[in-house]
Amino acid sequence: MLWACFAAAVAITVDIPRPPASRLLSADSDDGLAPPVCNLANQQRLCVEQVHLAFGGPGEMVVSWATADDETRPSVVYWGPDSFSRTVNGTAAAYSQLLYVGSELLAPAMGAPGDERAIIQMQNTSSWASALSIFPFGQSSSYKASTTVKTGSGDYKNPAMIYTSPLICTATLSGLLAGRTYGYRVAGHTRDYSFTMPPDPTSGEGTYPFSVGLTADLGQTRASRANVELLRRRAETVGVGVVLLAGDLSYADGWLPRWDTYGRMMEPLAAAVPVMTTAGNHELGSGEGFVSYNSRYPMPHTASDSPTNLWYSIDVGPVHLISLCSYAATAPGSLQHRWLRRDLARIDRSMTPWVIVMMHAPWYNTNSGHKGEAELMRQHMEADLYEAGVDLVLSGHVHAYERTLPVYRGLVDECGPIYLNLGDGGNYEGAYMPWLMPQPNFSAFRQATFGVGLLTIVNQSHAWYNWSRSTCMSANGSGANGDPSLAHINLDAESCISRSSSRTDNAEDPYANQDGAWIMRSSVTRQRCIEQYNATLHGHGDADAQSGGLVNPPAPPSPPP
Numbered sequence: 267m268l269w270a271c272f273a274a275a276v277a278i279t280v281d282i283p284r285p286p287a288s289r290l291l292s293a294d295s296d297d298g299l300a301p302p303v304c305n306l307a308n309q310q311r312l313c314v315e316q317v318h319l320a321f322g323g324p325g326e327m328v329v330s331w332a333t334a335d336d337e338t339r340p341s342v343v344y345w346g347p348d349s350f351s352r353t354v355n356g357t358a359a360a361y362s363q364l365l366y367v368g369s370e371l372l373a374p375a376m377g378a379p380g381d382e383r384a385i386i387q388m389q390n391t392s393s394w395a396s397a398l399s400i401f402p403f404g405q406s407s408s409y410k411a412s413t414t415v416k417t418g419s420g421d422y423k424n425p426a427m428i429y430t431s432p433l434i435c436t437a438t439l440s441g442l443l444a445g446r447t448y449g450y451r452v453a454g455h456t457r458d459y460s461f462t463m464p465p466d467p468t469s470g471e472g473t474y475p476f477s478v479g480l481t482a483d484l485g486q487t488r489a490s491r492a493n494v495e496l497l498r499r500r501a502e503t504v505g506v507g508v509v510l511l512a513g514d515l516s517y518a519d520g521w522l523p524r525w526d527t528y529g530r531m532m533e534p535l536a537a538a539v540p541v542m543t544t545a546g547n548h549e550l551g552s553g554e555g556f557v558s559y560n561s562r563y564p565m566p567h568t569a570s571d572s573p574t575n576l577w578y579s580i581d582v583g584p585v586h587l588i589s590l591c592s593y594a595a596t597a598p599g600s601l602q603h604r605w606l607r608r609d610l611a612r613i614d615r616s617m618t619p620w621v622i623v624m625m626h627a628p629w630y631n632t633n634s635g636h637k638g639e640a641e642l643m644r645q646h647m648e649a650d651l652y653e654a655g656v657d658l659v660l661s662g663h664v665h666a667y668e669r670t671l672p673v674y675r676g677l678v679d680e681c682g683p684i685y686l687n688l689g690d691g692g693n694y695e696g697a698y699m700p701w702l703m704p705q706p707n708f709s710a711f712r713q714a715t716f717g718v719g720l721l722t723i724v725n726q727s728h729a730w731y732n733w734s735r736s737t738c739m740s741a742n743g744s745g746a747n748g749d750p751s752l753a754h755i756n757l758d759a760e761s762c763i764s765r766s767s768s769r770t771d772n773a774e775d776p777y778a779n780q781d782g783a784w785i786m787r788s789s790v791t792r793q794r795c796i797e798q799y800n801a802t803l804h805g806h807g808d809a810d811a812q813s814g815g816l817v818n819p820p821a822p823p824s825p826p827p
């Protein structure tokens with residue numbers, strides 16, 4: 267495989283101090299987060315929300331939504347270009363889980379559930395547990411006269427600290443044809459949506475260009491919403507076929523109603539474009555235990571012979587996507603590793619010339635945040651990806667953007683994958699700094715702001731990759747001219763400068779609002795890389811390799827609006 271990358275950014279060495287965090291979107295303000303269609307917390311009937319798509323098996327699209335309506339059969343009506351109209355029944359399920367009180371809930375600037383008093387009120391059971399109403403035996407064992415916030419997992423003896431989800435419904439639309447656009451409506455919903463199935467790469471027509479939106483660590487702040495809106499606009503203007511989200515979705519962090527607000531924020535994008543995910547640590551920690559993630563975001567693991575929703579693969583147009591889990595066993599002999607090897611061996615590059623692997627914690631990253639956390643997983647699996655000629659590896663977790671050159675075992679290697687770290691989705695924790703110095707050779711571009719990636723695959727051997735900054739965080743949490751409605755949605759790097767902050771983006775290109783690179787490969791060089799690998803048995807690529815039959819790249823596509 268031959269890689270060549272051309273960074274479009276202008277390198278400028280200037281320090282930009284950046285503030286740490288953004289508050290959460292609030293349903294009580296004009297953030298636009300919670301359209302007043304439903305109030306699932308009050309179990310309001312006859313409302314449907316949080317509609318989102320994910321690919322199922324071949325020719326399938328899975329529609330998911332949340333509702334409090336337990337009388338209407340969960341179903342989806344859909345129609346295609348040949349005007350047929352079908353109704354497919356789905357399933358509905360709910361779950362119950364203890365709430366978790368993390369330290370971030372105690373910061374009023376972070377929004378819901380509000381201030382400390384609201385949490386104390388929920389944890390205090392004295393209003394109903396001080397005396398048993400039907401037996402003269404004194405207090406209930408649930409009695410707790412809390413006057414301060416208790417952090418950690420909620421008490422199972424206090425129903426106020428137990429979250430019961432709305433009905434989470436899913437329906438699988440099947441028999442869908444490649445490249446066709448379908449309309450659909452969820453039973454009880456007020457809107458029609460449409461989506462387009464990915465092209466059939468063997469048909470020869472309409473396969474290219476094929477665009478893939480890239481993000482991770484979204485959360486639900488104003489920066490998150492700006493990134494979601496940027497992806498939605500890309501989908502409208504350039505026809506994004508799929509969005510890949512490399513973990514850390516809602517940042518509910520155990521305060522589970524935030525899964526519902528996150529679902530509402532995502533609907534405008536995810537009801538029109540399938541969003542394929544992997545689970546991050548925020549889907550696991552704070553008592554989450556993957557319960558909300560697995561319940562709400564079904565991925566096509568059955569269709570890819572995976573035993574769990576946590577890892578899977580799927581062909582999407584010219585891409586074979588492999589989604590791995592950073593928070594499950596990865597060692598040789600483990601279920602995940604054995605599945606990965608089987609899946610890599612099944613890839614047919616004549617069908618899917620591009621192979622993308624997605625995981626949450628990055629193998630290659632040069633930020634000080636989360637340094638080296640995924641090193642063991644890298645040791646377990648890197649050779650497998652290298653041997654299979656994986657083109658791109660996506661990750662998040664580190665809350666900043668970084669692109670590497672093709673790399674293997676820490677060295678620039680044209681036969682290795684390019685690593686994109688897209689943890690700059692906008693979550694409340696803010697951007698990570700500083701960057702490790704000196705910048706390693708394999709690190710091509712890095713910046714601690716917020717943005718999204720777009721991969722435009724133009725043919726079997728060339729793809730144009732672009733990252734666009736969507737937001738900078740202003741120092742005081744407000745936007746231009748002090749207008750809070752403009753906070754975190756500012757493309758003017760100058761506006762991000764605050765000399766009062768001690769946090770500094772020490773990247774060489776902190777001002778650049780774009781990063782771009784051609785990603786190129788050919789079947790000739792791929793074959794040579796494989797032979798090289800076999801010859802050296804896990805050795806590095808030959809630095810003196812020939813060009814491998816690649817021609818000069820076409821002109822870059824026009825920047826998306």
Ligand SMILES: [Fe+2]
Binds near residue numbers: 514663
């Ligand atoms: Fe994260």
Ligand SMILES: [Fe+2]
Binds near residue numbers: 514546626662663664
């Ligand atoms: Fe993470």
